[in-house]
Amino acid sequence: MxxxxxxxxxxxxxxxxxxxxxxxxxxxxxxxxxxxxxxxxxxxxxxxxxxxxxLCHQPRDELEALLVDIDAGRVDQIEFLTRYERAVQDRYGPLEEREG
Structure with missing residues (x-):
């Protein structure tokens, strides 16, 4: 076994x-x-x-799928950060809306 x-x-x-x-x-x-x-x-x-x-031991629900969707590790850092910011805003809305 x-x-x-x-x-x-x-x-x-x-x-x-x-x-x-x-x-x-x-x-x-x-x-x-x-x-x-x-x-x-x-x-x-x-x-x-x-x-x-x-490591940060906080929950990371959906993080791996998001990273795969934006081709993390396959693009340069600037492109990665641009894609990540856009994907987070598309999925969860702008940060300003979540504060407060």
Whole structure:
């Protein structure tokens, strides 16, 4: 069914944030879908504990889909920021309307 935990603890993984190799037991799983408990058919990336602590742990509903829609990682930074601002305003309205 699942592999032995003892073997998993000795395995080395790469932190996707800083690039350091760390023991699996010294890393945290990162699930870009935001639900690491639903494990069927998934492969996980890993973060070292220090990088994991630096993450914002607030809910990120719809964020991954929005990033895919605007081709994040495939365009330069200026184009990404332009597309992101436009997409957020299209989906949620201008920030000024949400304040107060």
């Amino acid at each position: 699942w592999g032995s935990r003892r073997n998993r603890e000795k395995k080395s993984v790469i932190c996707i944030a800083c690039g350091d190799a760390v023991r699996r037991s010294a890393a945290r799983e990162y699930d870009k879908e935001g639900n690491r408990w639903e494990r069927n058919g998934k492969t996980f990336e890993h973060l070292c504990k220090a990088c994991h602590r630096e």
